[in-house]
Amino acid sequence: MTGHAEKLPEELKLVTAAHVKYIQSLDTKEDEYDYWLTEHLRLNGVYWGLNALHLLGHPDALPRDKTIEFVLSCQHPSGGFSAAPGHDAHMLPTLYAIQILVMLDALDVLEQRGAGKVQVGQFVADLQNRATGTFAGDEFGEEDTRFLYAALNALSLLGLLSLVDVDKAVEHVVSCVNFDGGYGVSPGAESHAGQVFTCVAALSIAGRLDLVDADKLGRWLSERQIAGGGLNGRPEKKEDVCYSWWVLSSLAMIGRTHWIDREQLIGFILRCQDSELGGIADRPGDMVDVWHTVFGVSGLSLLNYPGLEPVDPVYCMPKASIDRVMGR
Amino acid sequence: MASSHGVARTIRIRTPAQREADKQKIAVYRDLDSRLLALNASPYPSPAFADPSVLALTAEVLSRNPEHYTAWNVRRRCLTCGSFSRHSPGPSPSAPPGTSWAPTTPSPSSAASSPSSSAVTRPDPASQCPPPSGPSGTRPDPAIDPATDPATDPATDPDKTLRSELQFTFPLIRANPKCYWIWNYRLWLLQQAINLLPAPVARRIWEEELGLVGMMLNKDQRNFHAWGYRRHVVSNLESPALAGASMAEAEFAYTQQKISSGLSNFSAWHYRGRLIPQLLTERGAGDAERRAFLDDEFSLIRRALDVGPEDQSCWYYHQFLVSNITSASSRLAIAPNLPSADEVSILRHEVEYIKDLLEDYDEDIKLAFEALIDHILAIARLEDRETTAEERGELATLLAKLRASDPMRKGRWDAFEKDIGLSPSR
Numbered sequence: 001m002t003g004h005a006e007k008l009p010e011e012l013k014l015v016t017a018a019h020v021k022y023i024q025s026l027d028t029k030e031d032e033y034d035y036w037l038t039e040h041l042r043l044n045g046v047y048w049g050l051n052a053l054h055l056l057g058h059p060d061a062l063p064r065d066k067t068i069e070f071v072l073s074c075q076h077p078s079g080g081f082s083a084a085p086g087h088d089a090h091m092l093p094t095l096y097a098i099q100i101l102v103m104l105d106a107l108d109v110l111e112q113r114g115a116g117k118v119q120v121g122q123f124v125a126d127l128q129n130r131a132t133g134t135f136a137g138d139e140f141g142e143e144d145t146r147f148l149y150a151a152l153n154a155l156s157l158l159g160l161l162s163l164v165d166v167d168k169a170v171e172h173v174v175s176c177v178n179f180d181g182g183y184g185v186s187p188g189a190e191s192h193a194g195q196v197f198t199c200v201a202a203l204s205i206a207g208r209l210d211l212v213d214a215d216k217l218g219r220w221l222s223e224r225q226i227a228g229g230g231l232n233g234r235p236e237k238k239e240d241v242c243y244s245w246w247v248l249s250s251l252a253m254i255g256r257t258h259w260i261d262r263e264q265l266i267g268f269i270l271r272c273q274d275s276e277l278g279g280i281a282d283r284p285g286d287m288v289d290v291w292h293t294v295f296g297v298s299g300l301s302l303l304n305y306p307g308l309e310p311v312d313p314v315y316c317m318p319k320a321s322i323d324r325v326m327g328r
Numbered sequence: 329m330a331s332s333h334g335v336a337r338t339i340r341i342r343t344p345a346q347r348e349a350d351k352q353k354i355a356v357y358r359d360l361d362s363r364l365l366a367l368n369a370s371p372y373p374s375p376a377f378a379d380p381s382v383l384a385l386t387a388e389v390l391s392r393n394p395e396h397y398t399a400w401n402v403r404r405r406c407l408t409c410g411s412f413s414r415h416s417p418g419p420s421p422s423a424p425p426g427t428s429w430a431p432t433t434p435s436p437s438s439a440a441s442s443p444s445s446s447a448v449t450r451p452d453p454a455s456q457c458p459p460p461s462g463p464s465g466t467r468p469d470p471a472i473d474p475a476t477d478p479a480t481d482p483a484t485d486p487d488k489t490l491r492s493e494l495q496f497t498f499p500l501i502r503a504n505p506k507c508y509w510i511w512n513y514r515l516w517l518l519q520q521a522i523n524l525l526p527a528p529v530a531r532r533i534w535e536e537e538l539g540l541v542g543m544m545l546n547k548d549q550r551n552f553h554a555w556g557y558r559r560h561v562v563s564n565l566e567s568p569a570l571a572g573a574s575m576a577e578a579e580f581a582y583t584q585q586k587i588s589s590g591l592s593n594f595s596a597w598h599y600r601g602r603l604i605p606q607l608l609t610e611r612g613a614g615d616a617e618r619r620a621f622l623d624d625e626f627s628l629i630r631r632a633l634d635v636g637p638e639d640q641s642c643w644y645y646h647q648f649l650v651s652n653i654t655s656a657s658s659r660l661a662i663a664p665n666l667p668s669a670d671e672v673s674i675l676r677h678e679v680e681y682i683k684d685l686l687e688d689y690d691e692d693i694k695l696a697f698e699a700l701i702d703h704i705l706a707i708a709r710l711e712d713r714e715t716t717a718e719e720r721g722e723l724a725t726l727l728a729k730l731r732a733s734d735p736m737r738k739g740r741w742d743a744f745e746k747d748i749g750l751s752p753s754r
Contacts, residue, residue, distance in 0.1 A: 031347070031350065031351070031354070032350065033350050033353050033354055033357070036354055036357050036358060036361070037357070037392070037393045037395070038395075039361070040393075040395060040396050040397055040398065041395075082398070083397075086362075086365035086366075086368065086369065086398070087365065087397070087398040088368070088397065088398045088401050090397065138401075140401065140404065140512065140516060142508070142512045142515075178598070179601070179647070179648050179651045179655070180644060180647070180648075185552075185556055186556070188559060188602050189555075189556055189559070190552070190555065190594070190595055190598040190599075191598075192552060218740070219740070222737050222740050223640065223737075225736055225737070234550070234552075234594065234595075235592075235594045235640040235641050235644055236550075236592040236594060236639065236640055236641050237550065240333070256739075256740075256743075258739035259737060259739045259740040259743070260736065260737065260739070261735075261736040261737070261738075264736060274337065281332075281337060282332070282333050282334065283334070285336060285337055286332065286333075286334060286335055286336060286337055287332045287335040287336070287337050287338075288337070289332050
């Protein structure tokens with residue numbers, strides 16, 4: 001073990017070039033056991049990496065054609081996508097596939113070479129529980145507000161929200177709210193920052209942010225920042241870079257990012273970088289991964305860190321991509 | 329790893345021997361994985377999934393990689409086409425050996441109805457499945473070979489299969505307590521217990537599961553999955569499908585036990601707060617009993633705050649109790665019919681308590697400053713009046729203390745100051 005944390009330079013800077021190199025290197029580690037153990041996350045990883053690259057201002061750092069080929073190789077006749085060829089289709093990789101194609105301005109390939117947009121939308125829509133409004137991740141029925149968000153996100157990018165009962169979905173989100181203003185994974189579950197993000201973003205897509213008690217929620221969210229500048233996901237838990245996204249994007253959606261300390265959060269995220277080899281970790285000195293890398297970079301983008309492309313707080317994608325696909 | 333938490337960063341330089349070892353490991357894993365995925369490409373349902381070697385193959389993959397979600401799905405398919413496929417005791421005499429059947433692909437519309445929040449009403453996936461067949465693809469004739477009669481063969485006894493499946497996942501969930509897929513798989517198994525077994529047998533399995541969740545929560549008191557899982561297990565144990573009755577009292581006692589062993593366990597406080605309305609309804613509590621209950625809860629949280637005056641979890645529960653007085657939402661109501669004079673006197677009592685707490689501690693307790701502000705504003709609101717000049721002075725002092733002790737949230741204090749200044753009555 002080396003003391004990377006102690007070796008950080010006095011003046012912290014985002015090591016953009018190293019991050020780009022790190023993300024590019026991810027698909028070259030076929031001689032490492034972990035590369036194969038994480039195959040079930042491959043498509044997810046492409047979205048995380050590609051999104052980070054867009055925000056870092058290097059949208060072309062991954063080969064476009066090869067990326068599209070890979071996405072299409074994960075599609076099933078049902079319209080859904082799996083995380084890698086041969087794996088089962090699931091809500092999450094289906095969302096990631098759409099997000100990747102939107103970032104690459106390549107949604108058309110769904111019509112030209114895939115199962116068609118409507119088929120993809122139908123796969124997502126069929127996972128709605130019409131009685132409660134919430135969504136399952138796959139045919140085996142696990143329900144979670146994560147999947148509800150993923151569904152509304154995916155369908156709105158495809159322009160197919162009409163395939164589902166949005167009002168019922170909104171009702172379900174509202175039933176997940178707690179006295180502290182936060183949201184849980186299902187009605188009755190404890191507030192959790194990740195779940196707050198999915199619920200507030202879902203309400204935002206549905207055009208129902210008026211249902212959020214912004215002061216109450218903003219208070220709970222702002223208390224997630226702890227000594228050292230990082231954010232945690234629940235009371236009395238440790239800080240973690242991924243919450244830089246979930247807490248901060250939620251604050252952004254309710255117009256309250258100024259309720260936490262910007263400089264301190266920037267400092268925390270930058271201290272989590274591997275400044276030599278690139279990538280961002282959950283906490284300073286830990287192993288980096290692409291997941292924390294994208295959420296660290298997205299967090300910095302929301303904080304208007306210089307040199308980064310603006311991120312959309314609802315979709316966790318470059319704002320320019322969202323503007324384009326929504327015709328804004 | 330795609331997402332690593334709390335793993336220290338190291339420079340990894342592999343020796344040639346380690347590289348070679350990795351190469352071997354990769355070759356073995358890729359072989360297992362590709363065999364599994366090839367099989368998964370075959371039509372479902374199909375007898376191929378009922379072959380015991382497939383179940384063994386999924387075990388090989390999952391013991392190396394419990395995050396392999398498709399392997400869990402294949403395992404479900406194996407069971408659905410194997411020992412879970414029998415929904416009435418004994419083989420069907422009308423099925424001749426070698427009966428072939430067309431695999432059915434669920435239509436989009438039928439898939440639409442399958443996800444359901446009520447696990448109890450979910451359609452039984454086993455009902456879509458064909459009867460099990462022998463390795464040759466034909467069904468053994470039970471009259472000739474009673475040892476393989478699905479009614480007596482332990483390999484196809486759903487009860488035994490369920491138990492061995494739960495056992496299989498046990499070490500995996502202990503080693504990977506935050507892996508969604510294992511928790512989901514266990515829930516699926518438990519659902520099969522309801523679908524396939526007599527209620528008393530299924531109930532025993534679910535009761536044992538509550539024991540497992542308890543154990544997981546002893547290891548990690550805040551495990552989000554485990555708490556959610558616990559609520560799910562309890563709601564099933566309470567359901568008619570398992571001949572259950574409310575467990576609110578027992579669960580309430582459980583939260584007490586968890587809180588006693590760790591005051592900052594907000595997960596337990598949260599669950600406690602959620603149970604109270606149900607508990608009071610079931611007790612048939614009248615207004616006096618409800619008031620006494622609320623007082624007891626306030627005493628409990630005050631004792632906790634005495635020990636941990638800087639603990640957010642305790643302050644959130646305090647806030648929850650106060651919200652029962654100040655919020656109109658009846659969903660939260662512990663004592664919904666409190667006379668408003670009583671409401672005010674409770675809040676005034678809490679104000680005195682918090683001031684004493686601040687005096688006893690030398691350090692600033694910013695959460696106490698915030699609570700005082702909440703209380704002052706709530707009292708004015710309950711009394712349907714503007715804040716007095718004295719109260720406004722107090723608010724200004726508290727706000728100044730908040731600014732000094734908690735500069736991180738300066739933006740919030742600015743907004744708050746504007747808010748009070750703009751509308752002094754709120």
